[in-house]
Each structure stands twice: as C-alpha cells, then as structure tokens.
Amino acid sequence: MNKRLSALYDKIPPGVGVIDVGTDHGYLPAALAASGYPGRIFASDIRIEPLHAAERTAARAGVSERIEFLLCDGLALCPPDAVDTIVIAGMGGDTIVKILDEAEFCMDSRYLLILQPMTKPEVLRYWLAYNEFEILSESLVQETGGLYQILTARFGGNTKLCDAELFVGKASLTENLDLYRLALEQLEARLFKALGGMQGREDFSPRLRLYREVEKQVKELRKSV
Numbered sequence: 001m002n003k004r005l006s007a008l009y010d011k012i013p014p015g016v017g018v019i020d021v022g023t024d025h026g027y028l029p030a031a032l033a034a035s036g037y038p039g040r041i042f043a044s045d046i047r048i049e050p051l052h053a054a055e056r057t058a059a060r061a062g063v064s065e066r067i068e069f070l071l072c073d074g075l076a077l078c079p080p081d082a083v084d085t086i087v088i089a090g091m092g093g094d095t096i097v098k099i100l101d102e103a104e105f106c107m108d109s110r111y112l113l114i115l116q117p118m119t120k121p122e123v124l125r126y127w128l129a130y131n132e133f134e135i136l137s138e139s140l141v142q143e144t145g146g147l148y149q150i151l152t153a154r155f156g157g158n159t160k161l162c163d164a165e166l167f168v169g170k171a172s173l174t175e176n177l178d179l180y181r182l183a184l185e186q187l188e189a190r191l192f193k194a195l196g197g198m199q200g201r202e203d204f205s206p207r208l209r210l211y212r213e214v215e216k217q218v219k220e221l222r223k224s225v
C-alpha cells in the first residue's frame with residue numbers, strides 16, 4: 001500500500017465491521033483481513049471490473065473468505081448493523097457527499113467516517129458541518145501526485161469552520177502542521193490564479209467576492225500557524 005492508503009488503514013479501529021466504499025483494487029480490505037481485523041469486512045464498488053480486481057487482490061493475499069464483496073452505488077447494500085466504520089476514499093468531495101446523503105443510517109454516532117476527498121474538500125466539509133457531524137481529526141499525506149486530505153467524522157457534533165477552513169480543515173485538528181502550512185500556501189496560490197482570471201468579469205462578481213474573502217482568511221491563517 002502507498003502512504004495514502006497506509007494512513008487510511010491506520011485510522012481504522014478494531015470493531016464490529018468496516019466497509020471500504022469504492023474499493024477499486026481492494027488493497028485496504030485485503031490488508032485489514034491479512035492483519036487479523038476482528039469484525040466483518042465489506043468491499044463495495046459501483047462497477048464490476050474494480051470489484052473483480054478487488055476479488056483478485058483478496059485471492060492473492062489468501063483472504064477471499066474474510067471479505068464480502070458488494071456491487072452497488074455507495075452504501076446501498078451495506079447492512080447498517082454489520083459495520084461501525086465507513087471508509088470512502090479516492091473520490092471527489094461531491095461524490096462522497098452524494099453517497100453519505102443517500103445513506104441516512106450514517107447519521108448515527110455509532111459510525112466512524114474516514115473520508116479522503118480527491119477534489120472539492122470544501123463541499124464535503126460544508127455538508128458535514130451543516131448536517132451536524134463533528135470533524136474529529138484532519139491529516140495530510142504528501143506523495144507523488146500531491147497532498148491528500150484525510151478526515152474522520154462522527155454524527156452528533158458541532159463543527160464551526162470559516163470559509164478557508166472548508167478547503168483545508170482546522171489547524172487545531174490537524175496532525176501535521178508543516179503539511180497544513182503547505183496546504184495553505186497551495187490554496188493561496190490557487191486563489192491568486194483564479195482571481196487573476198476573474199478580473200474585470202462582472203459575471204463572476206459573487207464568486208470574486210467569495211474568493212477575495214477566502215484569500216484574506218488564508219493569509220490570516222498563515223500568520224497564525
């Protein structure tokens with residue numbers, strides 16, 4: 001497993017059961033099964049080819065009997081009582097939101113959510129905060145290909161985030177502040193570029209105002225961490 005998958009793996013506590021939604025290659029469930037995870041292990045994917053790849057990974061690791069494979073959209077076939085940890089990684093923040101939004105059973109403090117958005121983390125954090133999830137931790141992993149954000153959350157809390165924190169998370173919850181500073185630097189550069197492209201475009205004015213505000217907040221955050 002690469003650093004990103006290892007970081008996800010490290011966050012999974014022993015428990016009743018875990019589901020890896022959008023498993024693709026199936027490395028995460030295979031590693032859990034091989035390491036003696038005590039509960040049930042589910043691997044799901046919306047497409048059959050990735051699910052077959054996950055089955056081959058499990059067979060190579062000699063753990064096929066330990067993993068239950070589900071062909072479904074999001075959490076549609078996940079038995080709610082059989083899991084207490086839900087991993088959704090390697091997808092856009094908007095896709096993760098859609099999956100959670102369609103699985104009302106997740107709105108229960110029994111479930112630990114381990115989420116890793118590839119894009120639009122602000123959409124995911126906004127949805128979590130709006131739906132009364134508490135964001136418990138934030139981690140950043142740097143690997144060839146970029147900086148990856150991993151967050152854990154549980155229903156029943158009160159997460160307050162400013163606009164800039166929707167993009168990068170809260171410093172106080174973040175494990176590695178060096179990488180947090182790098183994430184802020186990258187966000188500021190992205191906003192600078194986006195703002196440059198919007199100059200003089202009246203049709204962009206609401207977004208222009210928002211990005212200017214986020215840029216201001218990012219500068220403040222950079223001073224404070």
Ligand SMILES: C[S@@+](CC[C@H](N)C(=O)[O-])C[C@H]1O[C@@H](n2cnc3c(N)ncnc32)[C@H](O)[C@@H]1O
Pocket residue numbers: 005021022023024025044045046047050072073074075088089090091095099
């Ligand atoms: C880029 S892979 C990520 C694989 C793995 N989770 C990881 O983090 O390395 C995304 C996978 O999610 C699956 N996927 C996308 N939308 C999904 C959905 N709504 N429900 C289940 N799986 C989905 C895709 O078929 C693909 O196999």
